[in-house]
Amino acid sequence: MDKTDKRILAVLKEDARTTHETLATMLSLEVGDVSTRIERMERDGVIAKYTTVVNNELVQSDDFVIALIEVKVTPQMTHGFDSIAREIMQCEQVSSVYLMSGSYDLSVIVEGRNLKEVSSFVSARLSVMENVISTATHFILKKYKSEGVVLDRGADKKRQELV
Amino acid sequence: MNYDKYLNRRIREIKPSGIRKFFDVADIYRDVISLGVGEPDFDTPWFARKAAIDSIRNGNTQYTSNSGLPALRKAISDYLQDRQQLEYDPQHEIFVTVGASEAIDLALRALLEPGDEVIIPEPSYVSYSPLVSLCFGTPVPAVCEAKDNFALMPEHLLESITPRTKALILPYPNNPTGAIMTREQVQAIARIAIERDLIVISDEIYSELTYGGRHASVAAVDSMRERTILINGFSKAFAMTGWRVGYVCAPEPLIRQMLKIHQYAIMCATTASQYAALSALNQSFEDRYASIEQMREEYDMRRRFLVAQLNRIGLETFEPRGAFYVFPCVSSLGMDGETFANELLREEHVAVVPGEAFGAVGKDYVRISYAYSIASLKRAMEKIERFVCRHKANK
Numbered sequence: 001m002d003k004t005d006k007r008i009l010a011v012l013k014e015d016a017r018t019t020h021e022t023l024a025t026m027l028s029l030e031v032g033d034v035s036t037r038i039e040r041m042e043r044d045g046v047i048a049k050y051t052t053v054v055n056n057e058l059v060q061s062d063d064f065v066i067a068l069i070e071v072k073v074t075p076q077m078t079h080g081f082d083s084i085a086r087e088i089m090q091c092e093q094v095s096s097v098y099l100m101s102g103s104y105d106l107s108v109i110v111e112g113r114n115l116k117e118v119s120s121f122v123s124a125r126l127s128v129m130e131n132v133i134s135t136a137t138h139f140i141l142k143k144y145k146s147e148g149v150v151l152d153r154g155a156d157k158k159r160q161e162l163v
Numbered sequence: 164m165n166y167d168k169y170l171n172r173r174i175r176e177i178k179p180s181g182i183r184k185f186f187d188v189a190d191i192y193r194d195v196i197s198l199g200v201g202e203p204d205f206d207t208p209w210f211a212r213k214a215a216i217d218s219i220r221n222g223n224t225q226y227t228s229n230s231g232l233p234a235l236r237k238a239i240s241d242y243l244q245d246r247q248q249l250e251y252d253p254q255h256e257i258f259v260t261v262g263a264s265e266a267i268d269l270a271l272r273a274l275l276e277p278g279d280e281v282i283i284p285e286p287s288y289v290s291y292s293p294l295v296s297l298c299f300g301t302p303v304p305a306v307c308e309a310k311d312n313f314a315l316m317p318e319h320l321l322e323s324i325t326p327r328t329k330a331l332i333l334p335y336p337n338n339p340t341g342a343i344m345t346r347e348q349v350q351a352i353a354r355i356a357i358e359r360d361l362i363v364i365s366d367e368i369y370s371e372l373t374y375g376g377r378h379a380s381v382a383a384v385d386s387m388r389e390r391t392i393l394i395n396g397f398s399k400a401f402a403m404t405g406w407r408v409g410y411v412c413a414p415e416p417l418i419r420q421m422l423k424i425h426q427y428a429i430m431c432a433t434t435a436s437q438y439a440a441l442s443a444l445n446q447s448f449e450d451r452y453a454s455i456e457q458m459r460e461e462y463d464m465r466r467r468f469l470v471a472q473l474n475r476i477g478l479e480t481f482e483p484r485g486a487f488y489v490f491p492c493v494s495s496l497g498m499d500g501e502t503f504a505n506e507l508l509r510e511e512h513v514a515v516v517p518g519e520a521f522g523a524v525g526k527d528y529v530r531i532s533y534a535y536s537i538a539s540l541k542r543a544m545e546k547i548e549r550f551v552c553r554h555k556a557n558k
Contacts, residue, residue: 027464
């Protein structure tokens with residue numbers, strides 16, 4: 001990974017559909033060089049996935065909730081937090097699992113169709129796991145900004161067209 | 164009531180900005196992608212915003228000295244020394260203005276007698292010529308051409324000089340063309356200015372936005388400091404347009420007269436804005452201009468993207484080395500800039516500015532600003548390409 005790789009990533013993080021030709025123009029590189037670098041980063045897992053950021057507020061659908069769950073666990077000998085984190089991330093409802101510093105250990109983001117589905121996941125699946133000490137579930141009410149994209153339409157700044 | 168009877172004839176005769184006129188039309192459409200704005204799309208760096216908030220919270224809400232905060236003048240002096248090896252005494256040779264725009268006005272008002280001529284390279288920013296007229300001076304265009312990458316060439320300057328010429332405005336890096344002047348080109352112009360005894364008003368507001376080489380100030384050329392009024396500001400380098408903070412640097416006898424006008428007309432630049440500007444400079448000294456560098460790199464990517472795309476679709480575009488504009492020629496479509504801009508707005512809802520707004524020589528061109536996210540530029544370029552293809556076929 002060098003500075004050029006990082007600049008390629010910065011452009012792709014803004015728009016994953018940027019073509020290799022455009023990247024080459026923007027960064028003053030050869031197209032072949034861009035392709036080689038991207039292929040390498042894909043192979044090495046630096047580029048994990050190309051995805052789409054969806055503004056769920058605008059998806060006409062009532063059946064979607066997201067919860068952020070603070071999980072306290074007992075770390076295990078030799079494995080630390082890894083084995084419990086791996087167990088949690090197996091669940092299909094879970095979209096993210098982070099190990100945190102501070103007052104709890106794992107931050108788990110869960111997506112479900114409704115409150116009931118998420119709460120049954122927490123009570124029936126998560127809190128009964130061995131080594132889980134406690135959970136605190138916070139439902140996400142509104143996303144103002146996500147993945148670096150401002151989703152809050154009220155915040156649009158209209159630029160005055162001046163000289 | 165017939166107001167014309169009361170209003171000054173000279174004011175009535177001044178035309179409103181051609182850019183403004185165009186955007187009144189653009190406002191009619193709801194989904195316009197505008198590539199028209201001449202200001203950074205970045206927010207002011209947070210440390211600068213915070214410094215202004217803190218200054219207000221601490222009750223620093225009075226006037227500053229007419230010349231501006233002493234600490235800010237000192238920082239400006241250090242900055243010019245650091246970035247361009249220019250020496251200006253913060254006490255007597257620098258003062259803070261309400262944007263570089265005020266500084267241009269002050270310089271002209273301090274210099275001009277009725278009938279004095281001021282040479283203005285064309286195409287150029289829209290305000291120079293009206294400001295000269297307001298001082299009862301005569302604006303004299305000096306043509307800059309695409310074949311010279313829109314730099315001011317000595318022969319075009321010489322053609323424009325008459326016994327009444329008092330000053331030359333040197334606006335580089337240039338709005339609207341994005342042209343720069345190399346050190347050698349600046350030296351050639353300086354030689355003429357010295358020979359013909361002209362004052363040079365150097366508007367260097369885009370000095371931090373150059374690509375592939377640092378800005379060369381005319382004030383740094385031998386024997387030019389004494390006849391240069393250097394104007395710069397915080398708007399473009401620090402994304403601080405709305406704060407209105409600029410500055411003017413010149414030998415003391417010039418500064419003294421300009422300062423009188425500033426004192427009577429303005430008092431001082433806005434206090435909170437001056438604190439923000441001071442913080443912007445201090446932070447830059449600390450992090451070695453990291454925030455400027457970051458913006459510059461981003462602009463540079465967009466610039467390369469636009470130049471390549473425009474040339475690819477057949478709109479001849481020279482590679483600009485400064486500011487955040489590209490200036491493509493549209494005559495290959497058999498239309499002038501005004502027609503192109505109007506039709507593009509009507510058919511594809513993309514707004515660009517006709518080159519003629521910046522002087523008659525810009526007739527076959529349009530100005531495209533890349534102070535927009537790369538995503539907007541991509542969307543706009545798709546539409547422009549569609550437009551160009553259609554009109555090529557129809558031609």
